[in-house]
Amino acid sequence: MQTKCHLSVLVHEQAKIYGEKTVMNYRDFGSLKWKKMTWTVFSKRVKQVSNAMLNMGIRVQENIGVFSQNTVQFVCTDFGAYGIRAVTVPFYATSSEQQIQYIVQDAQIRFLFVGEQEQYDKARRILPLCSTLEKIIVFDPSVRIAIGDPNSIFFDDFLKLGENLPRQSELERLWGQANETDLTNIIYTSGTTGDSKGVMLCYSHYHAAMDANGRCVPVTGKDRVMTFLPMTHIFERAWIYLCLTVGAELIINTYPKEIQETLRETHPSCMCAVPRFWEKVYIGVQEKIEKSNAFERKLFKRALSVGRKHNIEYLSRGKRPPLHVKLEYELMDRTVFSLLRKQLGLENAHFFPTAGSYVSAEVEEFTHSVGINMIVGYGLTESVATVSCDHADKTFTVGSVGRPIHSIDVKIGENGEILLKGPTITNGYYNREALNATAFDADGFFHTGDAGYIKNGELFLTERIKELYKTSNGKYIAPQMIESKLLVDRFIDQVAVIADQRKFVSALIVPAFPVLEEYAKDNGIEFESRQDLCKNKRIVKMLQERISTLQQQLASYEKIKKFTLLPTPFTMERGELTNTLKIKRTVLGKHYADEIEAMYAE
Numbered sequence: 234m235q236t237k238c239h240l241s242v243l244v245h246e247q248a249k250i251y252g253e254k255t256v257m258n259y260r261d262f263g264s265l266k267w268k269k270m271t272w273t274v275f276s277k278r279v280k281q282v283s284n285a286m287l288n289m290g291i292r293v294q295e296n297i298g299v300f301s302q303n304t305v306q307f308v309c310t311d312f313g314a315y316g317i318r319a320v321t322v323p324f325y326a327t328s329s330e331q332q333i334q335y336i337v338q339d340a341q342i343r344f345l346f347v348g349e350q351e352q353y354d355k356a357r358r359i360l361p362l363c364s365t366l367e368k369i370i371v372f373d374p375s376v377r378i379a380i381g382d383p384n385s386i387f388f389d390d391f392l393k394l395g396e397n398l399p400r401q402s403e404l405e406r407l408w409g410q411a412n413e414t415d416l417t418n419i420i421y422t423s424g425t426t427g428d429s430k431g432v433m434l435c436y437s438h439y440h441a442a443m444d445a446n447g448r449c450v451p452v453t454g455k456d457r458v459m460t461f462l463p464m465t466h467i468f469e470r471a472w473i474y475l476c477l478t479v480g481a482e483l484i485i486n487t488y489p490k491e492i493q494e495t496l497r498e499t500h501p502s503c504m505c506a507v508p509r510f511w512e513k514v515y516i517g518v519q520e521k522i523e524k525s526n527a528f529e530r531k532l533f534k535r536a537l538s539v540g541r542k543h544n545i546e547y548l549s550r551g552k553r554p555p556l557h558v559k560l561e562y563e564l565m566d567r568t569v570f571s572l573l574r575k576q577l578g579l580e581n582a583h584f585f586p587t588a589g590s591y592v593s594a595e596v597e598e599f600t601h602s603v604g605i606n607m608i609v610g611y612g613l614t615e616s617v618a619t620v621s622c623d624h625a626d627k628t629f630t631v632g633s634v635g636r637p638i639h640s641i642d643v644k645i646g647e648n649g650e651i652l653l654k655g656p657t658i659t660n661g662y663y664n665r666e667a668l669n670a671t672a673f674d675a676d677g678f679f680h681t682g683d684a685g686y687i688k689n690g691e692l693f694l695t696e697r698i699k700e701l702y703k704t705s706n707g708k709y710i711a712p713q714m715i716e717s718k719l720l721v722d723r724f725i726d727q728v729a730v731i732a733d734q735r736k737f738v739s740a741l742i743v744p745a746f747p748v749l750e751e752y753a754k755d756n757g758i759e760f761e762s763r764q765d766l767c768k769n770k771r772i773v774k775m776l777q778e779r780i781s782t783l784q785q786q787l788a789s790y791e792k793i794k795k796f797t798l799l800p801t802p803f804t805m806e807r808g809e810l811t812n813t814l815k816i817k818r819t820v821l822g823k824h825y826a827d828e829i830e831a832m833y834a835e
Contacts, residue, residue: 248276282313284395301348325812431663496578540602
C-alpha cells in the first residue's frame with residue numbers, strides 16, 4: 234500500500250506505520266560491515282538534520298548542494314531539507330571542479346554537503362572562487378580537513394546542532410506550510426554539449442510521479458531494493474522515493490565498482506539500472522559458457538531456447554504456455570537459471586527497471602529468458618524519470634520502451650519527435666528563460682529531442698534527434714542504435730560511431746582489454762603493450778569478423794566500414810564522458826581528430 238503524503242513528512246508518516254522495520258542497509262565509509270537503520274531511527278535522524286539546518290540559518294526555498302556518492306547521510310540530508318522547505322541540488326560524485334563551480338554559482342549555494350576526501354578537496358579548492366559558498370559539511374568522518382579551514386565541519390558535528398530537536402515547533406510549522414508548488418530539487422543534467430541545465434522539479438511533479446508509477450510498477454513493502462545508480466540521477470532518486478512510499482527496504486550501494494560483490498552479499502529483489510549493467514552481465518555469462526564443455530554449452534543453449542519460448546513468445550504476449558513448454562521451463566529454471574541467478578546474487582529476483590539509453594533486443598531477450606524480469610522504460614530528468622515503461626499487468630514487446638504512465642500525454646510531432654505534457658513535466662530550467670521559451674510549444678508540450686512512434690499502445694524510440702548524423706550521401710544515422718549492437722560483444726568495452734558529414738560510418742573502439750589479452754595469449758599473439766594489441770592485424774581481423782556478424786541486420790549505409798582500436802578508454806577526467814557515462818562526441822572528435830581523419834584518407 235502506497236502512503237500518499239507530502240515528501241516533507243513522508244519519512245515521519247512511514248515511521249508511524251513501520252516503526253522498528255528496517256528501512257536502510259548501509260556500510261559506513263571504508264567499512265565492510267553492513268548496518269541496519271529502522272524507520273524510527275530514520276525519522277529521528279531526519280528531524281535532527283532539519284533542526285540543525287534551521288540552526289545553521291538555512292532559509293525556506295534556499296538552494297543547498299549535496300556532492301556525494303550514495304550514502305545514508307545523503308538520504309537523510311535530502312529529507313531533512315524537505316522538512317524545512319529548502320531545495321536540494323545534487324551533484325554527481327564524479328563531477329569536475331569546473332562543473333561544481335558552475336552549479337554552485339548558478340544556484341547561488343551557501344551550504345555544500347560533500348561525501349569523502351575527493352569531494353571535500355574539490356569543494357575546498359573552488360570555495361574561494363564562489364562568492365556565495367560559506368560552509369562545507371563532510372559526511373565521511375575519516376576525511377582530512379585542512380588545518381586552519383574555518384569553513385568546513387563534519388556531518389557528525391553538524392548533527393549536534395540538531396540534538397534534542399531545539400527547533401522542532403518551528404519545523405512542524407514549516408511542515409504545515411509545505412505545498413505542491415515549492416521547489417524540491419534543481420537537478421543539473423550532465424549534458425553532452427554545453428553547460429549543464431538545472432531542471433526545476435516541484436513537489437507536485439514528484440507526487441504525480443509516485444502516483445503514476447505506483448499504478449504500474451509492482452514494488453511492495455516486501456522488496457529489498459539495491460540503490461546502484463547515483464542518487465543524483467533522477468531515475469534512481471524517483472525510484473528510491475517510490476520504494477519509500479510503499480515501505481520497501483533499501484540497500485545503499487556506496488561504491489558502484491563493488492556492485493557485483495554487493496549483490497551477492499545482500500540478495501536484493503529489485504534494482505534499477507542502465508542497459509550497460511545488463512550488457513556486462515550478458516557478456517560475462519556468454520564468456521563463461523564459451524569456456525564450458527560441449528554438454529554444458531548444449532544444455533544452456535537449450536535452456537535459453539525454452540526460456541525464450543516460455544517468457545517471451547507466450548507470457549510477454551499474454552498467452553498461456555502449453556503444458557509441455559511450462560514443464561520444461563520449470564525444469565530448466567530449477568536446474569540452470571536458478572544457479573545463474575544465485576551466482577549473480579539475484580536468487581530473490583522480483584523485477585528490474587532499466588532505462589537511460591538503448592536496450593539491445595539481444596540483451597532484453599536474454600534477461601527475460603533466464604527469468605530476470607527486466608522492466609524497460611524511457612524517461613527524462615524533465616519528466617521525473619518515467620515517461621513510459623513495461624506495465625506489470627500488460628503485455629510487452631521486446632524493443633519497445635513500454636506504455637506511457639498514467640496522466641502523461643505523449644504526442645508524436647514533426648520529424649517523429651516525442652512531445653510530452655502532464656503533471657510530472659518540469660516547469661522549466663533554472664535561470665534559463667530563453668531556453669524555457671523554446672523548450673515548450675504553444676500548446677504547452679515539452680520537446681524531448683527524442684524521436685519515436687507509438688504502436689499498439691507501446692512507445693518505440695528511433696533516435697536522438699540532436700545526435701542524428703547525416704552522412705555526405707544524405708543518409709541519416711542513429712549512432713546510439715549502432716553502438717548498442719556492438720556493446721554486447723565481450724571484446725568491446727566502449728564504442729563511438731563517427732558519421733556526421735562523412736561518406737561512410739566509422740568507429741572508435743576501446744577493447745575490453747582483460748578479455749582481449751587473454752585471447753592473445755591463448756592464440757600465440759605476442760604483445761608488450763595495449764598499443765601493440767590495437768595494431769595487431771590478427772586482432773583487427775578477429776574484431777572485424779565479429780563486428781560484421783553484429784551488424785547483419787543493419788542497412789548497408791548504417792554499417793561500420795572502418796574502425797580504429799584505442800589503447801586507452803574514454804574518461805570523465807578528460808571530458809570525454811558525462812557523469813552518466815554518455816559520450817561527448819564533440820570532445821572525442823577533437824581528441825581523436827587524427828585517428829578519425831586517417832580512416833577517411835583516400
